[in-house]
Amino acid sequence: MNAVPVAELWRGGRLESAHLGHAVIVDGAGQVVQAWGDPGLTIYPRSACKMIQALPLVESGAADRAGLTSSQLALSCASHQGAALHRQAVGNWLEGLGLGESDLRCGAHEPYDLAERNRLIKTDESPCQYHNNCSGKHAGFVTLNQHLGGGSEYVEPDHPVQKAVREAFEDVTGEVSPGFGIDGCSAPNFATSLVGLARSMAYFAKAREDGPSAREKAAYRLTRAMAAHPMMVAGEGRACTELMQAMAGKVSIKTGAEGVFTAILPEQGLGIALKVVDGASRASEAAIAGLLVKLGVLEAGHPAAQKRLNAVQRNCRGIEAAFVRPAADFPG
Amino acid sequence: MNAVPVAELWRGGRLESAHLGHAVIVDGAGQVVQAWGDPGLTIYPRSACKMIQALPLVESGAADRAGLTSSQLALSCASHQGAALHRQAVGNWLEGLGLGESDLRCGAHEPYDLAERNRLIKTDESPCQYHNNCSGKHAGFVTLNQHLGGGSEYVEPDHPVQKAVREAFEDVTGEVSPGFGIDGCSAPNFATSLVGLARSMAYFAKAREDGPSAREKAAYRLTRAMAAHPMMVAGEGRACTELMQAMAGKVSIKTGAEGVFTAILPEQGLGIALKVVDGASRASEAAIAGLLVKLGVLEAGHPAAQKRLNAVQRNCRGIEAAFVRPAADFPG
Numbered sequence: 001m002n003a004v005p006v007a008e009l010w011r012g013g014r015l016e017s018a019h020l021g022h023a024v025i026v027d028g029a030g031q032v033v034q035a036w037g038d039p040g041l042t043i044y045p046r047s048a049c050k051m052i053q054a055l056p057l058v059e060s061g062a063a064d065r066a067g068l069t070s071s072q073l074a075l076s077c078a079s080h081q082g083a084a085l086h087r088q089a090v091g092n093w094l095e096g097l098g099l100g101e102s103d104l105r106c107g108a109h110e111p112y113d114l115a116e117r118n119r120l121i122k123t124d125e126s127p128c129q130y131h132n133n134c135s136g137k138h139a140g141f142v143t144l145n146q147h148l149g150g151g152s153e154y155v156e157p158d159h160p161v162q163k164a165v166r167e168a169f170e171d172v173t174g175e176v177s178p179g180f181g182i183d184g185c186s187a188p189n190f191a192t193s194l195v196g197l198a199r200s201m202a203y204f205a206k207a208r209e210d211g212p213s214a215r216e217k218a219a220y221r222l223t224r225a226m227a228a229h230p231m232m233v234a235g236e237g238r239a240c241t242e243l244m245q246a247m248a249g250k251v252s253i254k255t256g257a258e259g260v261f262t263a264i265l266p267e268q269g270l271g272i273a274l275k276v277v278d279g280a281s282r283a284s285e286a287a288i289a290g291l292l293v294k295l296g297v298l299e300a301g302h303p304a305a306q307k308r309l310n311a312v313q314r315n316c317r318g319i320e321a322a323f324v325r326p327a328a329d330f331p332g
Numbered sequence: 333m334n335a336v337p338v339a340e341l342w343r344g345g346r347l348e349s350a351h352l353g354h355a356v357i358v359d360g361a362g363q364v365v366q367a368w369g370d371p372g373l374t375i376y377p378r379s380a381c382k383m384i385q386a387l388p389l390v391e392s393g394a395a396d397r398a399g400l401t402s403s404q405l406a407l408s409c410a411s412h413q414g415a416a417l418h419r420q421a422v423g424n425w426l427e428g429l430g431l432g433e434s435d436l437r438c439g440a441h442e443p444y445d446l447a448e449r450n451r452l453i454k455t456d457e458s459p460c461q462y463h464n465n466c467s468g469k470h471a472g473f474v475t476l477n478q479h480l481g482g483g484s485e486y487v488e489p490d491h492p493v494q495k496a497v498r499e500a501f502e503d504v505t506g507e508v509s510p511g512f513g514i515d516g517c518s519a520p521n522f523a524t525s526l527v528g529l530a531r532s533m534a535y536f537a538k539a540r541e542d543g544p545s546a547r548e549k550a551a552y553r554l555t556r557a558m559a560a561h562p563m564m565v566a567g568e569g570r571a572c573t574e575l576m577q578a579m580a581g582k583v584s585i586k587t588g589a590e591g592v593f594t595a596i597l598p599e600q601g602l603g604i605a606l607k608v609v610d611g612a613s614r615a616s617e618a619a620i621a622g623l624l625v626k627l628g629v630l631e632a633g634h635p636a637a638q639k640r641l642n643a644v645q646r647n648c649r650g651i652e653a654a655f656v657r658p659a660a661d662f663p664g
Binding site for chain 1 (some may be wrong): 341343344345346350351352374375376437438440441453454464511512513515517523573608609610611612615645648650651653654659
């Protein structure tokens with residue numbers, strides 16, 4: 001099935017650029033409620049599946065053994081800005097484990113947060129691994145690894161940590177993963193169908209606090225942790241943070257590189273996954289906002305929603321030059 | 333006609349993201365040599381038409397009156413990095429006219445050049461209009477404006493400067509422009525068909541030093557200036573600069589925002605224009621490199637070509653995680 005238009009950029013009254021995508025909504029029974037494009041498409045979820053990658057951390061008992069808070073669980077699912085807030089939280093977490101920055105295997109990159117970026121430049125300090133947007137996920141990996149007693153190279157695909165991630169991933173997507181790619185943070189990122197990813201989000205949506213399995217309880221806790229700590233999941237100005245704040249803890253959402261977005265709607269018992277064909281975040285953000293409005297969990301008029309439904313681009317002199325919005329017929 | 337696949341991103345042996353686009357090659361007689369997708373599509377050329385926007389500067393005699401060098405003409409066609417090199421060149425240019433930074437109307441943005449960016453941050457200096465990637469084009473506008481004696485607001489669509497740009501634009505594209513959008517630098521950006529844009533590039537390609545019109549002579553000079561000063565047109569590491577260097581002055585190329593690229597091939601008498609539907613530069617760079625190789629003006633094995641034909645993405649630990657390349661059947 002062909003991809004459908006999901007977002008577009010307008011300038012001077014003309015369509016300048018357009019984005020195609022695929023999206024699917026799945027219910028708690030694992031059934032497709034609605035689909036756009038090809039829900040069977042094999043994709044890499046990238047960071048949009050971080051809550052799945054955090055399942056073994058919680059269900060194994062490692063999180064409780066380390067005394068992790070709800071805020072830390074949110075951070076384990078984060079693609080954060082590398083602000084001082086996030087750097088310090090990850091640093092304190094590692095210290096609490098008796099470990100340090102050199103135990104991470106995510107690598108370092110310049111933080112997205114401008115205040116922290118400028119502080120580093122002014123003090124001639126290099127960014128460290130705590131600044132990596134995936135450092136919370138990696139803090140979760142090393143916490144699990146300490147519990148499991150595995151070797152230091154916890155991002156290797158055959159390491160006990162990644163084997164546990166794969167097992168959980170295949171369970172909640174309901175599919176055998178056809179393989180993996182190496183993510184920006186060096187961890188394996190397991191492929192799945194888009195509907196498999198949405199099915200996993202529906203698993204999180206229907207998970208109960210007193211569910212029968214450790215996995216279901218873990219899914220419940222991670223979903224609530226994300227919704228309760230939106231600043232830890234991303235940061236100032238970011239779509240995940242602002243949209244979760246706008247939905248006041250009722251919905252958990254997560255962006256992924258290359259145009260992926262997922263959403264968990266516990267009250268509706270629904271899971272959403274979408275992939276923009278060309279990988280553009282501006283399009284995945286417009287599309288997920290459109291879907292959340294359609295499902296009645298996001299007010300279209302909320303400033304955080306408008307920022308994605310009518311993403312005005314001001315130029316260097318503050319003039320409204322263009323805007324990005326969901327495509328005319330999406331989600332319909 | 334539908335867009336065709338022009339570029340793709342691969343990770344872990346799987347196609348992760350894909351880009352559609354339109355492209356067309358036109359000869360010196362204005363005839364289409366080959367087209368992909370819809371050459372009739374109306375587009376904004378964005379910065380890929382800066383050499384057209386510089387035509388009135390040269391053909392009016394304003395450039396010679398101000399004693400502009402070939403390097404300054406290249407800068408008038410640039411989307412530069414805002415490196416010290418560019419900032420100083422634009423500053424000296426304005427000073428030479430008895431004008432200053434406040435006479436520009438492009439606005440300021442943080443320079444892309446990291447050394448200059450870090451210098452500003454360390455010294456608590458704000459970026460100035462000279463850092464704007466379009467400041468060379470605007471230096472050309474104010475030079476023309478000084479010659480024409482127009483008012484200070486030279487980016488207004490009905491200002492003599494922009495009227496002259498529009499007349500030249502419609503002449504070399506061979507089309508009446510259906511209108512304009514406001515560009516990132518506040519100048520009007522006139523719309524045209526993709527084939528119109530390629531036709532204008534073919535006009536530049538066939539322009540002779542001793543041509544019969546001031547416009548043709550201006551087109552010749554601008555084409556050679558770009559090819560002779562690739563560092564002024566963009567900067568370190570950039571596609572325009574590195575690919576023009578690789579083609580050793582034989583071809584002039586220019587990127588534009590939202591996935592546009594143009595090329596002028598004087599020896600072949602050909603003009604190229606391409607537009608990536610979703611606006612991604614990584615795709616337009618792969619696509620233009622593929623076209624230049626196909627036309628025999630770029631060696632596929634040259635490092636600058638490989639950087640776009642097989643654009644390896646290394647992650648934070650230096651591991652090859654993915655690569656972007658032209659689509660399998662593009663350009664064929």
